[in-house]
Structures are given as structure tokens and as C-alpha cells.
Amino acid sequence: MLDSAPMSTVPGAPVVTARGLVKRYGTFEAVRGIDLEVPAGRCFGFLGPNGAGKTTTMRMIATSSPPTKGELTVLGMPVERGREIRARMGVVPQENNLDEEITVIQNLVVYARYFDIPPSVSRPRGEELLGFVALGEKRDRMPEELSGGMKRRLLIARALISDPQVLVLDEPTTGLDPQARHLVWEKLRELKRRGVTLLLTTHYMEEASQLCDRLVIMHEGRILVEGSPRELVSREVPPQVVEALEPTPEARAQLAALEGIADHVEDLSDRVLLYGTDGEALLSKVRAIVADPSAVWLRGAGLEDVFLSLTGRRLIE
Amino acid sequence: MSAAAPSRRLLRLPDVRLRSAARLWQRNATIYRRTYKMNLLPNFFEPFLYLLAMGLGLGAYLSQVQGIRYIDFIAPGLVATAAMFGTSYDVTFNAFVKLRFGKVYDAVMSTPLTPEDIALGELLWGTTRAFIYGVVFLIIATFFGVVHSWLALLSPLAIALIGMMFSVLGLAFTAVVPLIDYFTYYWTLFITPMFLFSGIFFPLDRLPEWVQTVAWFIPLHQAVNLMRSLVLYGDLGAAAASAAWILVLTAALAVLPLNLLRRRLIR
Numbered sequence: 169m170l171d172s173a174p175m176s177t178v179p180g181a182p183v184v185t186a187r188g189l190v191k192r193y194g195t196f197e198a199v200r201g202i203d204l205e206v207p208a209g210r211c212f213g214f215l216g217p218n219g220a221g222k223t224t225t226m227r228m229i230a231t232s233s234p235p236t237k238g239e240l241t242v243l244g245m246p247v248e249r250g251r252e253i254r255a256r257m258g259v260v261p262q263e264n265n266l267d268e269e270i271t272v273i274q275n276l277v278v279y280a281r282y283f284d285i286p287p288s289v290s291r292p293r294g295e296e297l298l299g300f301v302a303l304g305e306k307r308d309r310m311p312e313e314l315s316g317g318m319k320r321r322l323l324i325a326r327a328l329i330s331d332p333q334v335l336v337l338d339e340p341t342t343g344l345d346p347q348a349r350h351l352v353w354e355k356l357r358e359l360k361r362r363g364v365t366l367l368l369t370t371h372y373m374e375e376a377s378q379l380c381d382r383l384v385i386m387h388e389g390r391i392l393v394e395g396s397p398r399e400l401v402s403r404e405v406p407p408q409v410v411e412a413l414e415p416t417p418e419a420r421a422q423l424a425a426l427e428g429i430a431d432h433v434e435d436l437s438d439r440v441l442l443y444g445t446d447g448e449a450l451l452s453k454v455r456a457i458v459a460d461p462s463a464v465w466l467r468g469a470g471l472e473d474v475f476l477s478l479t480g481r482r483l484i485e
Numbered sequence: 486m487s488a489a490a491p492s493r494r495l496l497r498l499p500d501v502r503l504r505s506a507a508r509l510w511q512r513n514a515t516i517y518r519r520t521y522k523m524n525l526l527p528n529f530f531e532p533f534l535y536l537l538a539m540g541l542g543l544g545a546y547l548s549q550v551q552g553i554r555y556i557d558f559i560a561p562g563l564v565a566t567a568a569m570f571g572t573s574y575d576v577t578f579n580a581f582v583k584l585r586f587g588k589v590y591d592a593v594m595s596t597p598l599t600p601e602d603i604a605l606g607e608l609l610w611g612t613t614r615a616f617i618y619g620v621v622f623l624i625i626a627t628f629f630g631v632v633h634s635w636l637a638l639l640s641p642l643a644i645a646l647i648g649m650m651f652s653v654l655g656l657a658f659t660a661v662v663p664l665i666d667y668f669t670y671y672w673t674l675f676i677t678p679m680f681l682f683s684g685i686f687f688p689l690d691r692l693p694e695w696v697q698t699v700a701w702f703i704p705l706h707q708a709v710n711l712m713r714s715l716v717l718y719g720d721l722g723a724a725a726a727s728a729a730w731i732l733v734l735t736a737a738l739a740v741l742p743l744n745l746l747r748r749r750l751i752r
Contacts, residue, residue, distance in 0.1 A: 193752070232594050233752055251500075251597045259595035265588035269516045278515055282508050282596035330596075 181244060183208050183334055183365045184229055189238035191224050198224040200389035201238065206382075208333075211356070211366040213380035215373070215471070220386040222369040223262070223338055229367065230259050230336050243333065255283060258327030262338040264319050266311040272298065272322060273307045276329050283330040290329060297325040301355055317348025324355060335359060337368040341375060353378055373471040385475055392478045397471055404474040406431045408447030410454050412440045413463040422457045429453060434476055441476070443469065493751075499743040501601035508598065509606025510613070525617070532622040535563055536629050539686070551688055553717070560631035561712035562685030564622045564640070568647045569705060571618030572611035573676060576655035577668050580607055584659070590750055600747040604660070608652045608742065615648025616641065623716075634719025643715055646728060647708040650735045653742055654704065660745035679705035707731055 184206035191199040199221040206212045214222035227233035229242055231250035240247045243256055267275050273294055280290030298304045301321035306314060314322065320340065327335055340356070341349040356379055360366055370376055376383050377397040384394045393400055401407075410430075412423060423440045427433045430442040430450055444450045451466045458464050517524065540556030550558045583589035590603055598606075623640055626632070658671050683705040689697050700706045707727045714724035 230595060232750075251599065254595060255597045257595075261588075261591065261595070263588060263591075265592040267512070267516070267589060267592070268587060270519065274515065278512050279592070279596065281511055282505075282593060282598050284504070284508075284597075327595075 181208065182206055183243060184212075184367070185239070185241045186225075187239040189225070189228065189240055190236045191221075191228060191233065192236040197389055199228070202386075202389075202391045204384070204391070206365070206367060208365050209360075209363050210381040211360050211368065211379050213376045213383035214367075214369040214386055215371065215376050215383050215475070216369075216386035217371060219388075221389040222386050225386070226336055226338055226367065226369055230254070230257065255330070256333050258330065258332035258335045260320075260323050260327045260335065260337040260340055262342065264311075264323065266319060266322060266326070268311050271308050271310060272303065272314070275311065275322065276326055279326050280329045285330065293331075294325070294329060297328055298322075300328075300358075301325045302351065315348075317344050317351065320344060320348070320352060321355070324352070328359075332364070334365045334367065337366065339369055339371070341370075341372070349375075373475075377471055385478065387479050393474070400474050401469055401471060405469045405477050406443040406445055407469055408444055408450065408466060409469050409473060410442045410444075410447065410450045410464065410466050412442070412454055412458050414438055415440055415458055415463070419457050419459075423454065426450075426453060426457075432477065434480075436476075441473070443473070443477075493748050495744050495748075496740070497744055497747075499601040499605075499740060499747070500599045501605050501743060502599075503605070505598045505602035506605035506609060509593065509603050510609045512593075513606070513610040514613075525621075528618055528621045529625060532563065532567065532625040536560065536626060536631075539563075540629060540631075556629055557631045557633065557717055558688075559685055560626040560629065561716040562683065562709040564619050564626065564644065564716070565647055565705065565708035565712045566680055566685060567622040568615040568619035568644045569651045569676070569679075569708065571615040572648050572652045573655050573672075575614050576607055576611040576652050577659050577671055578665070580656060580659045581662070581665050581668070584749065585665070590746075594750060600750040601743040603750075604656060604743040604746040607656055608649065608739075611652030611655065612645055612648040615651065616645050619644035619648065631716065633717050634715065636715045636719045636721060636724065639715050639724070640712065643711050643724070643728065646731050646735070647711065650704055650708070650731050653735055653738050656742035657738065657745055660742055660749050679703055682706075683709050685709055704731070704734065 182205045184204060186202055186204035189199055189202045189204070190197065202225065214225060216222050224233065228235050228240060228247065231242065231247050231253050235247065242253045245253055247253065267278060270278060273291070276294035276297065277287050277290045280294070281287070295304070295307070298307055301324055303318060303321055303325065306318065311319060311322070341352050344352065353375070356366060366379070368379065380397060382394065382396055383400070384391045386392065393404060395403065412419070415423060420435065420440060423442065424433055424435060426442060430444045432443040434441040434443070442450055442454060447466045451464070454464050455461065536556060539559055544555035547555045549555065590600070593603055594600065620641055623644070655671070662668065682700070683703055684700065689700050707730045711724055711727035711731065714720045714727065
């Protein structure tokens with residue numbers, strides 16, 4: 169079943185379309201009017217710090233939170249048709265919500281039943297999925313015996329038991345160690361190759377640039393920019409960055425004065441970032457100011473620089 | 486907008502499907518099956534101990550109540566109580582743990598099931614547990630010679646009805662309480678007083694008139710009357726009156742836990 173290309177409503181039709189989407193909790197506006205179009209068969213990312221509105225947006229797309237205002241269609245259906253949408257969607261939650269009282273394989277069989285998939289189908293499919301997420305040997309274990317990374321992979325297998333067209337993942341690797349994170353990434357890339365549309369939220373730049381074909385950066389309930397990771401970096405920031413770590417107050421003032429030579433200078437609490445096109449030239453200027461050579465280095469611009477230039481804040485705070 | 490949002494209305498027509506609700510029932514049954522031998526054994530011991538202590542022990546002093554053997558008098562009420570306890574623990578503590586700590590309902594909410602399906606599934610499961618507890622108690626009690634009417638054959642139906650009523654009451658409470666500690670109120674202010682003052686252990690007919698008027702409104706009192714009418718008196722008319730009372734209350738309140746749970750889960 170994993171090899172079959174998932175059927176799509178209309179070829180090339182967007183999986184999610186949002187127009188003027190708003191979500192309010194009392195007087196607090198978590199999402200403040202966003203427009204979105206998520207193409208089929210790709211990985212689409214929602215990037216932003218905690219409280220940006222990305223999880224709320226995902227909850228609305230997953231039909232577990234009704235929008236306050238605006239239009240939202242998922243798989244060609246308005247979100248009010250939650251049952252039908254959820255039947256074709258897999259959700260990987262941020263928090264583990266496995267059934268702790270039953271074994272790994274039973275978790276898959278019980279979950280499949282919610283989709284009206286009988287055990288005669290879900291058992292072999294579950295075995296196959298456990299193999300896919302490298303948990304084949306844990307089949308008869310209880311969830312509490314699994315490590316954090318294994319639980320996350322089991323949640324992914326569970327979300328795939330109904331052979332969904334769309335997989336929604338809320339911070340799929342938060343709290344995992346680097347090895348576990350890479351294993352999850354590998355599995356997600358494989359799913360994408362098989363034609364599953366992935367929607368994920370993250371506050372890791374690396375995760376977004378590794379996985380996402382397109383992404384939006386959200387901040388305070390709004391979408392700031394949208395594009396592919398490469399597009400965003402080349403469009404929004406100069407290509408080179410010189411970082412100076414913990415400069416003295418005098419050095420800090422001198423570095424700030426380089427604005428003009430550098431395209432842009434970002435003064436953060438622990439470091440100063442200088443953006444420009446000619447990185448080497450910038451580097452020698454900074455070296456002349458900062459005494460410690462190990463505290464200064466040159467690197468290419470990345471997504472975090474995009475976020476920083478848009479909000480003046482670091483993504484992980 | 487937020488207060489009157491249609492998904493939060495209490496008298497909204499619930500988005501519920503029996504087949505989906507049955508899926509949640511199956512989930513609970515799967516877990517129960519893993520431990521049923523351990524779970525079921527106390528179900529047999531408890532009635533045995535009750536009947537022994539209350540019926541034979543206390544009954545040795547109170548040999549007759551209204552001209553009836555004491556054990557015969559209390560046994561039908563204890564069957565109703567067993568059904569009440571059978572579901573009440575499940576739809577309060579167990580359901581709350583699934584709601585708040587295990588996040589079981591959150592997981593189910595990302596499948597085609599709705600909160601109303603979940604609520605109905607829990608009600609049906611609570612009813613199932615009440616049925617098991619009540620029927621087991623009745624079977625044990627039969628060996629003490631307390632069944633005096635063929636109408637007792639209708640008991641399984643009556644026990645299921647009683648179970649449904651207490652499932653609806655308990656789950657509605659669960660859907661509104663913010664903390665697990667609040668269940669103490671449900672038990673000490675509702676379940677325990679009912680257990681003591683529903684006419685299980687002593688008849689209410691010698692108490693002041695107002696007590697009997699109040700008693701008419703007590704769910705467990707009606708359940709006790711229903712069981713006693715079937716098992717002891719063989720009074721079909723009285724049984725039907727109590728069954729109708731329970732049915733009306735259950736039907737009138739059934740929409741409550743469904744929509745309250747929706748309100749709790751959809752934000």
C-alpha cells in the first residue's frame with residue numbers, strides 16, 4: 169500500500185486553500201487573517217517562534233478547531249466536512265497520545281478501526297508500517313517501553329495506517345536527539361517521494377531547509393513571507409554573514425558603525441551579525457575591530473537570517 | 486461570536502454516528518479484555534460479601550422487613566447499586582484520565598470520529614460495564630434464593646437501562662469539571678447519599694411524607710424500585726412506571742454529555 173500513488177481529488181489542485189483565515193480565543197487573536205495555498209505532493213512548512221499561530225493554523229487545517237472567520241478548504245472540501253477530511257488525513261501530534269494500555273501493534277489496529285479498517289487489513293499493514301519506521305521488533309511491546317524517538321516514529325506509523333493523502337505533523341522532531349531526528353527526516357522524505365503531501369510546523373531552521381519545498385514564516389498570527397527556502401534566503405537577505413560573538417561594548421559600537429559598508433547590521437544580545445555581498449572584505453573589516461580571531465567567522469546566509477531580518481528576533485528564544 | 490459559536494451550543498443536534506461510537510466502545514473492550522479475568526473476579530466477590538454481611542449477618546437481627554426476609558428485601562437494590570457503581574467509576578475517573586492526562590480523546594479526534602461519537606461510545610461502554618456488574622450480582626444473589634418472580638427475566642434489560650442513566654449523569658459531570666479532584670463531590674454528595682437513602686437497606690414508607698416525595702426524584706430510588714418490582718414483588722405495573730421514569734430522564738439528558746464533551750474538546 170505504501171507503493172501505490174495516493175489518489176488525488178483533482179490533479180494539481182491545492183490540498184489546502186485559505187482566504188482571510190482568522191482564529192480568535194476570546195479577545196486574543198491567534199491567527200490574524202492569513203491566505204494560503206498548499207500544493208499537492210510537496211512538503212509545506214510553517215515556521216515561526218512559539219505563539220506565532222502555526223499550531224493554531226494546523227489545528228484548523230486538521231479540522232479540530234473551527235475557524236472564527238475566513239474560508240478554509242482541505243482536499244477540496246470546506247472544513248465543516250471534518251469527518252470526510254479526517255478520513256483522508258493523517259495527524260502526528262506534538263505530544264505523545266498513544267494508548268498506553270495496549271501494545272504497539274494493537275495501537276495501530278485500534279486506531280485503524282476508527283477509520284473502519286478491519287483488523288484483517290490493519291494487522292498486515294501495521295506490520296509493514298512498523299518495518300517502515302524501523303520498529304518491527306517492538307511489535308508486542310508497550311508504548312512506555314519505547315524511547316522518545318521510537319514513540320514519535322510509532323505516531324507516524326499510526327498516522328499512516330489509513331493510507332492518508334495528507335500527513336500533518338506538529339513539530340515532528342522537537343525534543344528528539346540528533347540521530348532520532350535524522351531518522352524521522354529520512355522517513356518523511358521517503359513519504360514525500362511516494363506522493364504524500366506533508367504539512368509540518370517547526371521552529372528549527374535546519375528541519376525546514378532539509379524537508380520543505382515551500383514554507384511560510386509566521387509571526388504574531390500573520391504570514392510574513394512565503395517561498396522555497398532557497399528563494400527566501402536569496403530574496404530576503406544578502407548572501408554572506410559575518411558573525412562576531414560577544415564583542416566588547418566598544419567593539420559593538422564600532423561594528424554598528426559598519427552599517428553602510430555592510431548592507432545591514434543586526435545587533436543581538438550575544439552577537440553582532442553583519443550582512444553583505446562581499447563576505448571576505450567584510451570579514452577583514454570586522455577582524456580589525458574584534459581582537460579575538462576565534463570569535464569572528466564568515467558563513468552563508470540561511471533561513472534564520474531571513475527570520476531575523478523580518479522580525480528582529482531570533483527564531484529559537 | 487465566540488460565546489454563541491454554533492459548535493458550542495448545548496442544545497445543538499449532535500453530530501453522531503452509531504458505527505463510529507461503536508469504534509470507541511471496541512477500543513475500551515480491547516483494553517478490558519486484556520485484564521478482564523483480573524477485573525471480573527472482584528465482581529463476583531463483592532456481591533457475595535455484601536449479601537453475606539448485610540443479608541445474613543444483619544438479617545439475623547432484622548429477620549423481617551415488611552414481612553419479607555431481610556436479604557430478599559435488600560438484594561434487588563444492591564443489584565441496581567452494582568450497576569450504578571459499574572459505570573460511575575468508568576465515566577468519571579477513567580473518562581477524565583482519557584480526556585486530560587492520556588490525551589486518548591485528542592488522538593481519536595484526528596480520526597473521522599467526532600466528540601459526540603466519543604461520548605456515545607463511552608456511554609455505551611459504561612452501560613456495558615453496568616450490565617456486567619449488575620447481572621453478575623444478580624446471578625450470585627440468585628443462589629441466596631432472593632429471586633421470587635419470573636419477571637426477574639426482564640432484569641438484564643432493566644440493568645442496562647439503569648446503567649445508561651448513570652452513564653449519562655456521570656459523563657455529563659466529567660465533561661464540565663476542570664480538575665479530577667471535583668469527582669469527590671460527585672461521589673460524596675451524589676452517589677453515596679443515594680446509596681444510603683434510596684430505600685435499599687430500609688423502607689422509606691415509615692418516614693415523613695416529604696421524604697417519600699423527595700425520594701421519587703432520586704435516580705437510584707427509581708432504579709431500586711424497578712429491580713425490586715421485577716425480582717421480589719413481580720409487579721409489572723410498578724416496574725413499568727419506574728422504567729418509564731428512568732427512560733424519560735435518560736432521554737432528556739442524553740444530549741448533554743454529547744454536547745458538553747464537544748464543547749470541551751473543540752476549541
